Amino acid sequence: MTEQVKVGIIMGSQSDWPTMQEAAQMLDELGVAYEVKIVSAHRTPDRLWTYGKEAAGRGLQVIIAGAGGAAHLPGMMASKTRVPVIGVPVQTRALSGVDSLYSILQMPRGFPVATMAIGAAGAANAGLMAAGILALQEPALAERLDDWRQALSDSIPDEPVRD
């Protein structure tokens, strides 16, 4: 019996994977089942439509969407489903991801996207945020998350290593 996939990690293109894999790794670390898909708002709009329409029915509980530039994927997904969408602005060449950020963040009243920091840290945090949402219903995951957080705190040395 396969575990029910509760988190969908989607991204606009292959080039977003080096960033978005941080979300996948975090979910692996926390033992959360997920799927990874390329869903391009502009190149595969029908795929976006279908994904959004079926998300709730398929049992998805969180969608993590990463995109760069005129990053329409997270916001369009938020328009198609009530399942919470977490947006990750991928860093870009000319504008350092500020274009991605504004395209994801500045959603109009009605369609929130839970925006994370630009780049890899944001993608990792998207995984954590997804886990935090799921943990509201899963005490075991809540405990794993608490442990992860405690381990992070414990790993901080008292002084920096000076080379």
Place this chain on the structure above:
Amino acid sequence: MTEQVKVGIIMGSQSDWPTMQEAAQMLDELGVAYEVKIVSAHRTPDRLWTYGKEAAGRGLQVIIAGAGGAAHLPGMMASKTRVPVIGVPVQTRALSGVDSLYSILQMPRGFPVATMAIGAAGAANAGLMAAGILALQEPALAERLDDWRQALSDSIPDEPVRD
């Protein structure tokens, strides 16, 4: 016999109209038939889909799309139709329309949006750009456009009025 509508002016919400009416007025001035619709990328995504899919078949030759904030309308429309899309970034409160601009401008390879200046001047210019495109096939419109341009030049006085 009604004239074939060749330009569609669409916008994300009523609040964009004070900006986008500049495009309509310009087309009125130049004698170009157009329609005006509210098509919200997030609130009426299906309307966007239908509008995009039917645009070419309905004989639309240019789509002028205005939006503010995470302005996904122009780019999503460009994803749904090969009819040229002109984007107008509407000025916003916190970010002055830079959010609108980046969301419209920074489209990935494959889906161009002809982006105009932020705000009213951009909307008026969207009307002129639409007319310029149509004028490639309509000598009479080309002439009206030339006249409009000449009149603009002729209207510039030699010196500013000093009060």
Place this chain on the structure above:
Amino acid sequence: MTEQVKVGIIMGSQSDWPTMQEAAQMLDELGVAYEVKIVSAHRTPDRLWTYGKEAAGRGLQVIIAGAGGAAHLPGMMASKTRVPVIGVPVQTRALSGVDSLYSILQMPRGFPVATMAIGAAGAANAGLMAAGILALQEPALAERLDDWRQALSDSIPDEPVRD
């Protein structure tokens, strides 16, 4: 019997209320019980500490935190509790809320804050995001949220009113 409060709306100061009340109104509209508190990261750090430490135990499922300028409240709250934190950047005078945005958004790996748009739209969307998270466990709320979204879509006229 009082309803269990599941959402905490906190803010750095009284001056954030005109923005943050949008979150409260949205939760009212969707029938979600919430509390409203002033918790200042800098002026009442101990209150922040206590609030964060007790959040999960008190049954809070989402914390909405609004702040402006060097806006440390959302991120510090995320450091103190695994309960999902939604951050609202309040618009500021000199820097239009870009300072608030960067202080809330750019969290390091480990402590996600679900950042919303700058200002009132962001606060309203924080309410919607909170409802979307709670709706994962409450079918009745999910239905109300679907209805709210449908009503929003239905309210969009086909054409703008031209005055």
Place this chain on the structure above:
Amino acid sequence: MTEQVKVGIIMGSQSDWPTMQEAAQMLDELGVAYEVKIVSAHRTPDRLWTYGKEAAGRGLQVIIAGAGGAAHLPGMMASKTRVPVIGVPVQTRALSGVDSLYSILQMPRGFPVATMAIGAAGAANAGLMAAGILALQEPALAERLDDWRQALSDSIPDEPVRD
């Protein structure tokens, strides 16, 4: 018999070619005849004048103009001809092309420039936008453009390659 050149690709200097060749390659791919010229607004203003004045008469239907920094070429060309001008902001060293962007985009009422994204993606899209405009009169090109768009969509895999 040579094919009528309908698109002029112009740029301010040799250093813009690595960016602007993307427009040329796109037109090659779509089977659109074009010419490539260096026209510097500042170093060869008379060449700009002549090019603009003769554009319509020579049968040019679209001008793609790329430039960086204080990028005056696209806007000055738009001042000299009613032929639609597409502007490509070339990325710059200190300001990442934001200087190019503002110099091209922020045209006053009367002289639209259809501005594309900063850099290579923008140049490629300029080729696509030119093709989209020409396709309004050339059903065969419209079909090739549809095919190109379909092929782009079809090329998107369902999942990213994970290395």
Place this chain on the structure above:
Amino acid sequence: MTEQVKVGIIMGSQSDWPTMQEAAQMLDELGVAYEVKIVSAHRTPDRLWTYGKEAAGRGLQVIIAGAGGAAHLPGMMASKTRVPVIGVPVQTRALSGVDSLYSILQMPRGFPVATMAIGAAGAANAGLMAAGILALQEPALAERLDDWRQALSDSIPDEPVRD
């Protein structure tokens, strides 16, 4: 016998006059003869051409050019004449004059524009800079300029007035 006009103050449109009059007033104050013209880079490009070509021959020694948005006037004038061009970025609505600034400042090697601060202070300083250049050849003007500068210093009270 009329005094030889040595400074030309030009601007893109009537709307620049409230800013550019500061330059005129400064030259009045310093007793420098000037002319004021509207020369629009986009609406009257031929006027720009003629003005630039005739500038040196007419005895102009400095040209002060003010413009806003995609502000091409100063740079295009610098392309047409070796007479020193001082550029004044006029403040704009959406982008506060940063668009004007970048369009004027970021000139390529070969065509310097002496750029002043954004807005009224910049226009006043353009007048002072013009006077400083002319003063290199006119000892009497150098003296008036020294006096003006001394008077400015002398006018500064030791303490602010506290109301």
Place this chain on the structure above:
Amino acid sequence: MTEQVKVGIIMGSQSDWPTMQEAAQMLDELGVAYEVKIVSAHRTPDRLWTYGKEAAGRGLQVIIAGAGGAAHLPGMMASKTRVPVIGVPVQTRALSGVDSLYSILQMPRGFPVATMAIGAAGAANAGLMAAGILALQEPALAERLDDWRQALSDSIPDEPVRD
């Protein structure tokens, strides 16, 4: 007998050390005793609390705090102690340290952070500022600081070395 440590250099993580070591080196050069600690606002908030509460009592006279991104350490420390806090914005990847800067600088009325330039120069200057503050009470240090400043001035050659 160990010298009383009067300056605490704290930073959010090991990755801040290459920047913050400049502060340490400067204090070494000026003969000021200091300690170096990792205190993470988010990962070790209790350590921050304790450090802040004990600072004055332990005889610390200046705290130099460096952090990057949503840099909450300096401001939170300023909230916990009246000992002067000097903040160093560490340069970041996507936003070049502007995020760090705004998070440190834009403190609300009540909790000043003495913010230094972004990056290494800012860290070195934090050391100098700390020394300047301590020098108010230590004539010998004041003299060393004067000497350091004089030596810096003396080291400037009259002309650049041209290679």
Place this chain on the structure above:
Amino acid sequence: MTEQVKVGIIMGSQSDWPTMQEAAQMLDELGVAYEVKIVSAHRTPDRLWTYGKEAAGRGLQVIIAGAGGAAHLPGMMASKTRVPVIGVPVQTRALSGVDSLYSILQMPRGFPVATMAIGAAGAANAGLMAAGILALQEPALAERLDDWRQALSDSIPDEPVRD
């Protein structure tokens, strides 16, 4: 017997007073003696020179310097004296004080300026920072500062007033 003035509040012009008076009021509130002077880096450079050279000898322990635009006063003062300089970026019209901020903050290695937030909050905090520095030597002031901080914390109500 007059109290020794230990804090100098200086500013570039009368127009900075509405901002800088916040520093004065804070020092009044905390019972710290200060003087207020206009010292313009550009209009009264010799006054700046003299002020800087005499600062330490006159017993000044902190200099608070506010300025706007190309705000050279704080940095030039830091170049002339080892007395700690606190800089306040005054908000400006076109650039909102970001010009003031960068001119004050980005000092090279050797000459720190303790930069405060843009505008009134920054000026008030400059007063607090000055008090914090003086408190290192004055236990009574340290106590008054502690009380002021405690009163600020105590003044924060538990909930916002909803109108």
Place this chain on the structure above:
Amino acid sequence: MTEQVKVGIIMGSQSDWPTMQEAAQMLDELGVAYEVKIVSAHRTPDRLWTYGKEAAGRGLQVIIAGAGGAAHLPGMMASKTRVPVIGVPVQTRALSGVDSLYSILQMPRGFPVATMAIGAAGAANAGLMAAGILALQEPALAERLDDWRQALSDSIPDEPVRD
């Protein structure tokens, strides 16, 4: 007999030389005598004072000043002499020279600095601007400048080299 030096090229530090040498090379090319000095606003303020005070008397007709970060040199020099000052913003690491630009450009009414583009192009143009100012009094230099400009125009090929 040595030629009278009419242009002073000054810079804040050795690290500015790679940029500022472009100005020197341009003056070499145009046959204009110049001197090159390091004058640091902060490290050698007295040198700045002396240089400014003696500039006019020594026969300097233009001062080219380059600096980076909190770039006070050009503006402070403009405060000390009526000789026209041309400012070159040197590109910086964290802020790409926008800090240098604002510190140089945003001078208050009374003290103009003729600001050039950020970096090497700006330095070369500073040389050209200096030559243009001197050419007002030297017909032979005016001719050399015309020739240089003509040669630049003539060097532009009709088409880019495609590799």
